[in-house]
Structures are given as C-alpha cells and as structure tokens.
Amino acid sequence: MSAQCCAGQLACCCGTAGCSLCCGCCPKIRQSRSTRTMYALYFILVVLLCCVMMSKTVANEMKEHIPFYEDICKGIKAGDTCEKLVGYSAVYRVCFGMACFFFIFCLLTLKINSSKGCRAHIHNGFWFFKLLLLGAMCSGAFFIPDQETFLNAWRYVGAVGGFIFIGIQLILLVEFAHKWNKNWTAGTATNKLWYAALALVTLIMYSVATGGLILMAVFYTQKDGCLENKILLGLNGGLCLLISAVAISPCVQNRQPHSGLLQSGLISCYVTYLTFSALSSKPVEVALDEHRKNVTICVPEFGQDLYRDENLVTGLGTTLLFLCILYSCLTSTTRSSSDALQGRYAAPELEVARCCFCFGPDGEDTEEQQNVKEGPRVIYDEKRGTVYSYSYFHFVFFLASLYVMMTVTSWFNYESANIETFFSGSWSIFWVKMASCWMCVLLYLATLVAPLCCPSRQFSV
Numbered sequence: 001m002s003a004q005c006c007a008g009q010l011a012c013c014c015g016t017a018g019c020s021l022c023c024g025c026c027p028k029i030r031q032s033r034s035t036r037t038m039y040a041l042y043f044i045l046v047v048l049l050c051c052v053m054m055s056k057t058v059a060n061e062m063k064e065h066i067p068f069y070e071d072i073c074k075g076i077k078a079g080d081t082c083e084k085l086v087g088y089s090a091v092y093r094v095c096f097g098m099a100c101f102f103f104i105f106c107l108l109t110l111k112i113n114s115s116k117g118c119r120a121h122i123h124n125g126f127w128f129f130k131l132l133l134l135g136a137m138c139s140g141a142f143f144i145p146d147q148e149t150f151l152n153a154w155r156y157v158g159a160v161g162g163f164i165f166i167g168i169q170l171i172l173l174v175e176f177a178h179k180w181n182k183n184w185t186a187g188t189a190t191n192k193l194w195y196a197a198l199a200l201v202t203l204i205m206y207s208v209a210t211g212g213l214i215l216m217a218v219f220y221t222q223k224d225g226c227l228e229n230k231i232l233l234g235l236n237g238g239l240c241l242l243i244s245a246v247a248i249s250p251c252v253q254n255r256q257p258h259s260g261l262l263q264s265g266l267i268s269c270y271v272t273y274l275t276f277s278a279l280s281s282k283p284v285e286v287a288l289d290e291h292r293k294n295v296t297i298c299v300p301e302f303g304q305d306l307y308r309d310e311n312l313v314t315g316l317g318t319t320l321l322f323l324c325i326l327y328s329c330l331t332s333t334t335r336s337s338s339d340a341l342q343g344r345y346a347a348p349e350l351e352v353a354r355c356c357f358c359f360g361p362d363g364e365d366t367e368e369q370q371n372v373k374e375g376p377r378v379i380y381d382e383k384r385g386t387v388y389s390y391s392y393f394h395f396v397f398f399l400a401s402l403y404v405m406m407t408v409t410s411w412f413n414y415e416s417a418n419i420e421t422f423f424s425g426s427w428s429i430f431w432v433k434m435a436s437c438w439m440c441v442l443l444y445l446a447t448l449v450a451p452l453c454c455p456s457r458q459f460s461v
Contacts, residue, residue, distance in 0.1 A: 031115075031380050032387045035124050040326055042134055043397060046098045047325075049138075050408050053090045056418050084142070088414040092151055095158070095405035097138030102398040109390035115382035123390050159411070161402030166432075168396070170440045173270060174447060177263035185258055198262055205265035212272035213237050219300040220279050226298040229279060232434065236275045239441045240268040246448050255451040267444045271437050278433035283425035325400060325407075 052058050059082075066072070073082040084090065109123050144150050187194035213233060220229045246252060247264040285297050410417035411428035 031124060032382055036388075036393065038127055039393075039397065042101075042131065043098070043400070044326065046094060046134070046138065046401075047404055047408075050091045050094055050404065053086050053094065054088070054408055054418050059086050088409040088417055089147070089151055090142075091405060091409055092154055092158070093141035093144070094138045095401050096144075096154055097141045098134065099161075099398050099401040099405075101134045101137050102394045102401060106391050106394035106398055109394060112390050113385055115380075115386055120382075120386070120390070155414070158402045158405045161399050162406040162411075165396075165399035165403040166436050167439065168399070170436065170443055173440065174263075174267070174444050177266045177444070178258070178447065180266070181260055181262040182258045184262070185260075198260075202261045202265045205269050206261070209240060209265065209268040209272045212269075212276060213240075216272075216276055216279060220298055222297060226285075229298055232275065232279070236271055236437060239438075240264075240271055243267055243441060243444055243448075246445060251452060252448050256448065259448060263444070267440060270440060274433050274437035274440070278430050278437065281425055281429045281433060283427060283430075325404060 062082075073085075105123065108119055112120050112123070114120060115124065181198075184194050184198050188198075213236070216229075217233055220226065221233070244261060244264040247259050247261060252259050282298075284299060407429075408417075410426045411432055413426050413428045417426075
C-alpha cells in the first residue's frame, strides 16, 4: 500500500494532477487552479529562501550550531563564513534564477490557446523536474563570472521590473474601481436598491479615507516639527478631493456617465493606505526633549514599544507583505485581468449586477465539474480551451520575482539591508510607496480626462 502511494505521488509530480497527489482526502480542485497553486508554492519557496539569506540571526545561529561551519564554507568556496551565500548579493542571484525560470516559461507558453498541446502539458505537469530546473537555475547564478558587473546591471533590471509590477497592480486597481461602479449601476435599471448599495459603500469608503487621514494627522504630526509629514498628508488629501471633483464634473459625466464617487472613493482609500504605509516606512526621527534626552518624534507613541520587538515586527510584517504579493500575482493572472490590460471589456448591455461581481455568475460551472461526483480529484476545466493566459501568468511572476528582490533588499539601500531591520524604516521604501500613491492618482485621472482630450477615440472602462 505504501509503495502504491509513493508511486501515485511520483506519477502526479510528473503528470498534470499537481496538487491532488492522488490523495482521496483532498478536495476536488480544477486543473487551472492546481497548476497556479503549484507555481505559487515554488514562488513561496524561493521567497522564504531569500528571507533566510537576508537574516543575520539565521546566519549567526548557523555559525554557532553547525559543526565545522567554516571548513564547510571553505570547502564549497563560499568564503570563510559563507558570506557569498547571505546578504543582498545572494538574494540577487537567487532571484535571477527564479526570474529566468518564469521568463523561459513565459516564452515557452506564448500563444497557447488549448491545453492539449505538448507545451500546455509541460506547463501543467512535470512538477518534480521543474523543481529541479528551478533549483539548478538559482544555484547556477552563483557561478556567473564578473559578479560585480552582473550585480550592478541586475539591480537596474530589478528596479525597472519592480516598478512595472507595481504599475500593473495600479492599472488593475483602477480597472476594478470602474468595473465595480459599472456593474452595480447596471443593476439600478431593474432594482432601485442598487442605488442604496452604491451610496452606502461610497459613504463607507470616504469615511475610511477621511478618518485615516485625520488619524495620521493626529499621530504622525506634532505641533512643532514633522513638516514633511504635514506636507504629504495635505498633498495626498488634496489629491483625494481633486479626483472626487473631477469624477463628478459635468464635462466628465457627459463623456462617461458611469463615472462617479464610488471609483474615486476606492482610489482615495488606497491613497490613504499607501500614505500610512509610506509614513510607517520612514526612518525614525530623533530629537532632544526638555530633559536633553533623545526621543523619537513623528511616530505614534503606542507603536514605539512594538517596534522594539524586532522579531515580532519582522515575522508579522514579512508574512503579510508576501501574502499580499502572492495575492496580487494570482489575481493579476486571470483572463479578465489580462483582457483589462489589453483594453478588452464586456459590453455594458451584458452586465449583470452582482454583489460578488469579480467572480463569474452563478451557474458558470462547466460540464466537467458537474460530472465528477465519482471521478478523479482534479477537474479538467480546460478541455475546450485555456481559462487564463499561460504566458501572461509567467510574465507576472517574472515581474514579481524582480519586485521581491528589490523589496527584500530595501531597493537602493541594499548594502545595509537585512530582514531584522526591514520594517525599521528606509527612505528608498518610503519614496517607492509615495511614488506608487501618486502614480495611482495619475492613472485614475488619465481614465477620466483621456476621453475629453481625444473625443474621436472610444474608451471603455
């Protein structure tokens, strides 16, 4: 029985049933989801490795508890204390291997529309061999000649890719805001209760945005000093008012009747969140109090004790950060997201108002799902065609690899970066988040103003 189980698992590693592993207790899962889950697990595995490489605590523990540590390091030519296997340079190499892995599969899966071809079978299976390939690529990056030139060049490639990844998330956020308003507005034609839903959600989002800005003004500013925080809060609050006014202006309403306060409320909430995240990422400011003692200013007093517990902050913060990155990757790789980036939208008359509009309508389950009560644990939902773009999926994970590389190494403060001080503040991370905030506002304004500047063109949002 044990031999049969092992054989089944090995067959699944080489076949298409990636996540089920022939286990009867596993829930039924669609093939498209199991494939994306397996690639996500590979991604998580490399991200965890990067976090370990950036941890001084782990390096010190290994040095103290592994016998003959220095001899082992010299034997594998990793330096006297394995310094080549830790720090930002090691993360750059490992992420280079992961990025190459996803980029190769991006090229391999170009223009695949059916899951029956050879390339589709490679994409959906052979997990054991792909894991070996990923490990070989990450390891091989350590043998690239002229490491200094490689690291300098790869840093700029990573920065560009990281910003593109941020840009895709912002574009999809703006598209989500427009889609939400259009879907619920379509429901008002048959049921006036959708007006109440629109008003309630809009009120909640503006209350959250306004309350967030007020709380930041209370806790991140002081009567004397904190001028930068005051300017940024005033600027971003003014931008929230600007996009709200533009969204309901008569000229925009004439060209885009679906434009309203729901979209601007959602963007305002996101601007508020990014402002909070940026202010939390600033290096701490220290000043002398009336007793000539150093005190931290421009941060909440209740947060100072929390920041002293570096292990708690690092563990929780890192986990939440990479869960958000993984969520962004998986939600950015659906067919609808790919269509949105290419400007393809459903016709307004086909919109059916739903509370959970981002999912398919009820009854969308395929025949395969309805006929697998006694069948295999994996539902083959791509017999008629692919349900997402394979190539675009790998491209997003390629960009995510670059974004993780830059984020873990604190962007351009890489030389002093380590995971224990990741959340203690960095000017690079602060300005990246502020730039993301302003980019989001500009993208949303562009969707409102573009139809006015180019009246002869058709814009669908």
